[in-house]
Amino acid sequence: MNSALAGKRPPFRFRPETPMSDEDLMHFCAANDIARVEREVDGEILVMSPAGNRTGRRNAAIISALDTWAQKDGRGYVFDSSTGFTLPDGSMRSPDAAWIEAFRWNALSRADQDRFSPICPDFLIELRSPSDELAALEWKMARWITNGAKLAWLIDPEREVVGIYRPDIEPEILHQPSLVQGAGIIDGFTLNLARIWR
Known part of the structure; x- marks a missing residue:
């Protein structure tokens, strides 16, 4: 440190x-x-602090599922929680999982791709860990949308709740879903939550 x-x-x-x-x-x-x-x-x-082991295991399951879908779909790239994005408002944030359409990513210079890229993910997932305050995460989700994300999911394993955030509408809250399905830009992506809830 x-x-x-x-x-x-x-x-x-x-x-x-x-x-x-x-x-x-x-x-x-x-x-x-x-x-x-x-x-x-x-x-x-x-x-x-780094994520605890349960959170790390859950995040690995999310990344694996998103990347498997993205490789089959072929329209974009997946990024993990070690990736920082510089957003239009000047903040730098690191979602737990993110997906960016290939044409947007490929439009960045190599130099921009090698740093905290000046781009907002099209889709992202934030995974609540036991130490995260819910209100702070909900505020963060709203900032993602304000900065250009088209779709964002907040997954809360302790309460078994998923918040779905989109521009111009109130968040949709799902209680104890067994899966969550993508729509719009990530149509075809389905996340099975069985591995996340345990």
Whole structure:
């Protein structure tokens, strides 16, 4: 962990004396690679601990299912939770799983693809871990949509609830679904939740 952060225990927030540029943030993340890091619109840095094992297992199941579908579908690319995206509002966020249409990804320069790319995923999934506050995650989902996501799912394993977020409509809440089906840009993707709920 960076010496400025020594003795602090994630999760925590701090505001650098001077705002971090995208390059500064990349260096900070590399120096603190055991932590998960996001940047808020106002420049505040959120440092989170790595996922616990149950959350990691659940996230692996989600990534596996999404990538299997994406490879068969052929229209886009999947990204895991280690990927940061610089959004139009200036924040940098890392969803647990994301999918971007190939033509949008391929339009980025190689340099942009090698950093926290200036692009919002078309579809993303956030997986609530036991330490995540629900209200903060719901706020984050709304920010994803505001920044250009066409569809976003918030999966809450402890309550067995899925929130489906889309532009211009209220979130749809599913209680104890056995699966959740994609529509629109991810039509054909189905996530079996049996492995997520246990």
